Amino acid sequence: PRLPAPLHMAAAILRARGLTWKDRLATLRLMRGLKAMSWTPPREWTVLHLLHYHAQSDTLIRQIWEPLCLAALNTPAATASAALFARVLRDSLTGSRENSDMLLPCTDLSALWPDAAARQVTMRYGNTVRQLRPSSEGVDINQERFDAAVLAVPPAFAARLLDAPLREAGATGLLDALKAFEYMPIATLNLRLQDPWRLPEPMMMLREESARDHYGQWLFDRAQLAGDTKAGELAVVTSAATGIAERNRQQITEALIDQVAEQAARHPARLPAMPEVAAAELFIEKRATFAAVPGLTRPLNSTPWPTLALAGDWTDTGYPGVLEGAVRSGLQAARVLNPAAA
Numbered sequence: 001p002r003l004p005a006p007l008h009m010a011a012a013i014l015r016a017r018g019l020t021w022k023d024r025l026a027t028l029r030l031m032r033g034l035k036a037m038s039w040t041p042p043r044e045w046t047v048l049h050l051l052h053y054h055a056q057s058d059t060l061i062r063q064i065w066e067p068l069c070l071a072a073l074n075t076p077a078a079t080a081s082a083a084l085f086a087r088v089l090r091d092s093l094t095g096s097r098e099n100s101d102m103l104l105p106c107t108d109l110s111a112l113w114p115d116a117a118a119r120q121v122t123m124r125y126g127n128t129v130r131q132l133r134p135s136s137e138g139v140d141i142n143q144e145r146f147d148a149a150v151l152a153v154p155p156a157f158a159a160r161l162l163d164a165p166l167r168e169a170g171a172t173g174l175l176d177a178l179k180a181f182e183y184m185p186i187a188t189l190n191l192r193l194q195d196p197w198r199l200p201e202p203m204m205m206l207r208e209e210s211a212r213d214h215y216g217q218w219l220f221d222r223a224q225l226a227g228d229t230k231a232g233e234l235a236v237v238t239s240a241a242t243g244i245a246e247r248n249r250q251q252i253t254e255a256l257i258d259q260v261a262e263q264a265a266r267h268p269a270r271l272p273a274m275p276e277v278a279a280a281e282l283f284i285e286k287r288a289t290f291a292a293v294p295g296l297t298r299p300l301n302s303t304p305w306p307t308l309a310l311a312g313d314w315t316d317t318g319y320p321g322v323l324e325g326a327v328r329s330g331l332q333a334a335r336v337l338n339p340a341a342a
């Protein structure tokens with residue numbers, strides 16, 4: 001609700017549907033408990049540990065905290081880091097009202113940011129960095145000399161490129177940290193229906209039932225986000241999609257379609273039956289983000305060389321693997337290379 005903070009939170013909790021009063025009060029108890037911990041639960045705690053410590057009911061965990069944890073950390077509550085989760089809650093649910101706005105892009109993410117950024121710089125698309133030699137005078141990239149560089153690739157790639165230079169510099173701690181990340185998949189099933197079909201909301205939660213391969217967590221109605229040219233286009237998204245990544249693609253596609261049709265039929269808004277599916281395309285990004293587990297050692301942006309900085313959502317941003325973290329990391333990398341501009 002567009003009320004000044006913290007009234008917006010109180011109003012949201014009061015108006016939330018599907019929760020008992022006891023559960024609503026329990027959400028407030030968790031927020032108060034986290035505030036009392038200065039938003040820094042013990043480093044080794046998982047999200048589930050934190051939720052049980054603050055006596056959150058199974059319904060609350062299933063309907064609110066687990067979906068939020070999966071969406072923000074791409075890691076299940078049973079294994080996700082309570083410290084990273086608390087940081088997300090602090091920065092989105094406290095402070096000014098705008099902090100808790102949910103932003104849904106009306107255009108695809110490439111058009112929204114990277115394409116616009118690319119127009120301001122010289123891009124060299126398809127140019128894979130295969131060799132990187134940093135020194136105090138500059139950085140040689142594929143045998144071309146640059147004054148300085150920001151290495152903004154996933155940690156496993158950074159480890160490969162920097163393996164020899166880091167060993168020579170005696171920085172094996174950084175090398176080990178780059179190699180220590182584990183990763184979690186995200187799956188997206190894009191559906192094109194034979195006829196337009198409008199959902200009551202642009203983004204709706206699905207009930208997950210893994211025993212029936214109903215792994216879908218969120219359903220997006222593209223027409224409501226990107227305009228009527230996308231009428232009848234849906235996306236079913238699953239975070240921490242290890243179940244999907246291990247299964248037969250055709251079976252999973254059919255099970256996800258079945259899940260959407262079944263849950264739509266049961267929705268109180270009495271939706272018309274889901275039209276036939278004209279086309280379905282399943283994308284599984286196996287290493288979508290790093291697993292946001294407790295006790296991770298995340299590298300800083302600096303390296304043993306003043307000419308080379310690291311950037312990526314996996315650096316020590318205090319955030320899980322999200323766009324906000326990547327942006328903060330990029331800014332910090334720029335400061336490392338040019339402290340005068342900070």
Ligand SMILES: Cc1cc2nc3c(=O)[nH]c(=O)nc-3n(C[C@H](O)[C@H](O)[C@H](O)COP(=O)(O)OP(=O)(O)OC[C@H]3O[C@@H](n4cnc5c(N)ncnc54)[C@H](O)[C@@H]3O)c2cc1C
Pocket residue numbers: 127128129130152153154157186187188285287288289311312313314321322323324326
């Ligand atoms: C399916 C999916 C859904 C997601 N949904 C969300 C979301 O809803 N909200 C959110 O906040 N975050 C989301 N994320 C996470 C978000 O995309 C990442 O946090 C963000 O992209 C990380 O940015 P980055 O700059 O650290 O790394 P990346 O975006 O991974 O960029 C690294 C780049 O390095 C390039 N590269 C690698 N090796 C080389 C090489 N040798 N030479 C040249 N280039 C190289 C890669 O091609 C890549 O473009 C999602 C991720 C996925 C996969």
